[in-house]
Amino acid sequence: MIKSFEIEESNLSPNFIGSWIIDNSLCNELxxxxxxxxxxxxxGAAGPNASINLDAxxxxxxxISPKEINLSKNKVLKMYFDNLFECYKDFCDEWPYLKKIARNLNIPGFNIGKYETGQHYQAIHCERVGIGTLHRLFAFMTYLNNVEEGGTTYFDNYNLEIQPKKGLTLIWxxxxxxxxxxxxVIKGNKYMITGxxxxxxxET
Known part of the structure; x- marks a missing residue:
């Protein structure tokens, strides 16, 4: 007969969600x-190859495709990713094992998105959902403006609700x-960049 077994609890309970603030003027430009x-x-569709479902x-x-980042007209994208990689380097300093297994990460297509009042991404989801997304190691997101009311990001396993703040950048x-x-979003708009x-x- 199988029984559950409680191992000794640790004093550490990290959620492995890194957070930083980047420059507000860069957010305005985006x-x-x-x-x-x-x-x-x-x-926007809820996942790769998914159909449009406004309830989700x-x-x-x-x-935006990665090849567009280095176009001369897209300097703001290059500036953003320079900032993002500084965040990621700091994340690796906190979790040094990443320096062994994730030294050469890349960024596929990504989105700049906008939610207007009443809009949402209500479907509970994660970023690795099958064979086609196994290469994803982390998600990133930067809020590009302050949201007047609502528009929070909720991580249900941690009961963690994050209010959008201009420049707040998350990696998880x-x-x-x-x-x-x-x-x-209850009031106002919500802009963000994510990928x-x-x-x-x-990589092997």
Whole structure:
């Protein structure tokens, strides 16, 4: 007969969610970049190859490919990722084992998104959900503005609710341990940039 067994509890209870604040002026530039590229906006889908489901995810996305980062017209994207990698280096200093297994991460396509009042990403989800997403190691997100009311990110396994704050940047594991949702924006808009830090295909 199988019985559950309680191991000794540790005094440490990390949630492995890193957090930093980046420059507000960079956030402003990214919002302007989003609004200046409305011709490329699209309704965001809840996951790779997923169909549009507004009950699960209701957000407008500007999808950007990695090859666009270094275009001269996209200097703001290069500046953002320079900041993000500084955050990641700090994350590795906190968890040094990452320096052994995750030295050459890359970024596939990513999104700058906007939620208007009443919109949300209500579906509880994680970032690694099958064979097609096994290469994802971490998710990243930066809030690009302060949200007047609502719009929090809720990590249900940790009962952790994070209020959007301009410049607040998060990095967290892609695994099922970090399921989360984006709660409905009650007042105002919510801008953010989000994507994944992934193992390179040729990495062994």
């Amino acid at each position: 919002v302007v970049y989003f609004e200046n590229n409305q011709a490329n906006h699209g309704q 995810k209701n957000r407008i996305d500007l999808r 594991p892609a695994e099922w341990t970090h399921t989360h949702r984006g709660n409905k 994944h830090l992934c193992f390179s295909i040729d």
